[in-house]
Amino acid sequence: MENGTNIKQILKEQYKTAKNLKTRSLLHSYNTNKIDWNNWCFSQMQIPNKAKILELGCGTGDLWYENRHFIKNDWNITLSDFSSGMLENTRKNLERVNYNFSYEEIDAQDIPYENEYFDIIIARHMLYLVPEIEKALSEIKRVLVNGGIFYVTTNSHDSMSELNTLVEKFDSNMGLHNNGMCHRFNMEGGYLLLKKYFSQVKMDVLQGNIVVDYAEPIVTYKASTIKGTSVLIGNKRQQFTEYLEDYIKKNGSISITTKSCIFKAKK
Numbered sequence: 152m153e154n155g156t157n158i159k160q161i162l163k164e165q166y167k168t169a170k171n172l173k174t175r176s177l178l179h180s181y182n183t184n185k186i187d188w189n190n191w192c193f194s195q196m197q198i199p200n201k202a203k204i205l206e207l208g209c210g211t212g213d214l215w216y217e218n219r220h221f222i223k224n225d226w227n228i229t230l231s232d233f234s235s236g237m238l239e240n241t242r243k244n245l246e247r248v249n250y251n252f253s254y255e256e257i258d259a260q261d262i263p264y265e266n267e268y269f270d271i272i273i274a275r276h277m278l279y280l281v282p283e284i285e286k287a288l289s290e291i292k293r294v295l296v297n298g299g300i301f302y303v304t305t306n307s308h309d310s311m312s313e314l315n316t317l318v319e320k321f322d323s324n325m326g327l328h329n330n331g332m333c334h335r336f337n338m339e340g341g342y343l344l345l346k347k348y349f350s351q352v353k354m355d356v357l358q359g360n361i362v363v364d365y366a367e368p369i370v371t372y373k374a375s376t377i378k379g380t381s382v383l384i385g386n387k388r389q390q391f392t393e394y395l396e397d398y399i400k401k402n403g404s405i406s407i408t409t410k411s412c413i414f415k416a417k418k
């Protein structure tokens with residue numbers, strides 16, 4: 152594992168723009184569960200009138216674009232990310248939404264707001280990337296009002312296990328047979344960690360199944376990950392593509408289980 156400074160640089164590089172994130176979301180379009188992830192997340196949230204909302208690591212802002220018809224005018228929504236390039240993309244993406252969002256460059260470990268400022272804080276698939284997760288959790292708790300809710304999403308350890316097994320059989324030395332940094336805050340371990348900071352923690356799960364009958368979407372997905380960008384290149388990428396094509400020829404398709412959750416943590 153790289154040291155702290157290196158991880159920070161690698162993450163900054165990975166999320167300098169929205170390119171890698173957008174590439175990875177393509178594979179999810181093959182999910183046979185047609186419940187949209189953004190709609191599902193939003194339907195899990197109970198946001199009071201006049202709420203002050205902060206999203207951390209907002210990525211391209213899809214949560215708000217896909218739920219644009221449900222945004223209430225009396226909400227005050229701040230979208231944040233530690234990557235200025237990502238935020239630029241978010242702003243462009245949300246130009247099409249008739250709502251006045253605020254945008255701010257924020258590292259989740261250091262939230263520049265006074266105590267008890269927000270009613271709702273959202274962090275989707277980003278907490279496992281934060282170097283000091285507990286520092287972020289104590290900041291989130293600090294800036295939430297009493298009774299405020301922190302919505303946080305992540306993957307199960309078992310998500311995409313069929314794909315990870317295939318990658319391991321192809322070449323276990325590549326270090327790509329896992330879900331990247333997800334193990335640092337996943338569905339299995341998240342509850343206990345959140346319980347250290349929040350009085351009540353509930354969880355809901357969305358499961359699906361990706362079915363693909365050609366190799367490219369999977370190769371592109373793995374090649375866009377933090378590790379994949381350095382190891383799944385050139386010949387190795389070509390060999391992996393051929394390995395998957397061979398598997399598909401024998402089995403008809405590749406089927407990958409997806410399992411993600413949302414924690415609802417009340418202060």
Ligand SMILES: C[S@@+](CC[C@H](N)C(=O)[O-])C[C@H]1O[C@@H](n2cnc3c(N)ncnc32)[C@H](O)[C@@H]1O
Pocket residue numbers: 162166172207208209210211213231232233234237257258259260274275276277280281282
């Ligand atoms: C996997 S993406 C998820 C994006 C978005 N929340 C979504 O679910 O589509 C992780 C996001 O977290 C951001 N990020 C990573 N580390 C961060 C940190 N320490 N503080 C704030 N944002 C961070 C990245 O720039 C990226 O936009």
